[in-house]
Amino acid sequence: MTIVLTVKLLRILFAVQVVFVPDYNVSVAEALIPASELSQHISTAGMEASGTSNMKFAMNGCILIGTLDGANVEIREEVGEENFFLFGAEAHEIAGLRKERAQGKFVPDPRFEEVKQFVRSGVFGTYNYDELMGSLEGNEGYGRADYFLVGKDFPSYIECQEKVDKAYRDQKLWTRMSILNTASSSKFSSDRTIHEYAKDIWDISPVVLP
Ligand SMILES: *[C@@H]1O[C@H](CO)[C@@H](O)[C@H](O)[C@H]1NC(C)=O
Numbered sequence: 201m202t203i204v205l206t207v208k209l210l211r212i213l214f215a216v217q218v219v220f221v222p223d224y225n226v227s228v229a230e231a232l233i234p235a236s237e238l239s240q241h242i243s244t245a246g247m248e249a250s251g252t253s254n255m256k257f258a259m260n261g262c263i264l265i266g267t268l269d270g271a272n273v274e275i276r277e278e279v280g281e282e283n284f285f286l287f288g289a290e291a292h293e294i295a296g297l298r299k300e301r302a303q304g305k306f307v308p309d310p311r312f313e314e315v316k317q318f319v320r321s322g323v324f325g326t327y328n329y330d331e332l333m334g335s336l337e338g339n340e341g342y343g344r345a346d347y348f349l350v351g352k353d354f355p356s357y358i359e360c361q362e363k364v365d366k367a368y369r370d371q372k373l374w375t376r377m378s379i380l381n382t383a384s385s386s387k388f389s390s391d392r393t394i395h396e397y398a399k400d401i402w403d404i405s406p407v408v409l410p
Contacts (some may be wrong), residue, residue: 203280205405206320212322213352214227220348221344226299229253229256232259233253233257233260234260235257236257236260236262237262237263237365237374237378238262238263238264238265238368239253239257239262239263239264239265239284239353240264240265240266240355241253241264241265241266241272242265242266242267242288242346243266243267243269243270243348244269244288244289244294244324244349244350244353244355245267245268245288245289245290245291245293245320246269246291246292246294246350247269247270247322248269248270249269249356250266250267250270251270251271251272252270252388254266254270254271254272255271255275255385256273256380257320258275258279258381258384259377259381259382259385259388260382260383261381262286262380262381263283263285263364263374263377263378263381264276264285264376264381265285265287265361266284266285266287266288267286267287267288267353268286268288268290268291269291269313271388272284272327272386273405274387275385275388277386278384278385278386278387278388279380279381280380280384282377283377283380283384285360285364286360287353287356287357287359287360288349288353288356288357289349289352297349297352297396298345298347298349301339301345301346302339302340302345303339304339305364306346306351306352308338308347308351309351309354311354311355311358312350312351312354312355316333316336316353318334319332320333324372333372333385335347336350336351344368355356376389
């Protein structure tokens with residue numbers, strides 16, 4: 201069983217090319233975002249860490265895979281749940297899940313344990329992984345005990361990626377999802393945002409130019 205899973209993981213790893221983009225900035229984003237088909241916005245629900253780049257991806261017809269966090273929530277509302285790949289725990293569950301973990305009730309998915317072992321094996325380089333891996337150990341404390349519930353969300357993430365694979369093989373479906381992401385993202389225009397700030401926060405009115 202373990203051997204089969206490891207081989208599967210290796211296949212996934214070497215079939216996917218991982219590229220690190222150095223000095224990421226707006227100019228790079230202008231080229232990268234319109235060229236993307238799937239973008240991951242996978243912060244723990246309730247952390248408000250999925251910000252505005254997800255809006256830019258969706259606007260450019262890139263489909264999102266993500267948790268119910270930050271702007272993912274609004275994007276999913278706008279583009280429709282069938283055009284967004286959702287996974288993971290929801291914000292209202294997080295405190296309870298951390299409590300369960302503190303009580304030693306969390307049972308890790310064996311596939312997650314295997315990924316941890318795989319990283320520790322040094323396949324990505326001979327770095328010191330103690331801090332990274334240590335954050336997933338123990339049952340309590342900020343920065344420990346898998347505070348961000350990566351292990352908890354992992355099985356749901358894998359299942360969701362399987363849905364992504366299936367949808368990607370259906371070119372018509374994927375194209376439709378992509379177009380609907382662009383077509384439904386007008387809410388995220390800066391015009392709308394600034395208008396709302398002017399009205400609700402700054403309390404200023406537009407000036408009509410002659
Ligand atoms: C982004 O970085 C590149 C070089 O790394 C630079 O040429 C470009 O002007 C930068 N763009 C912005 C918008 O700062």
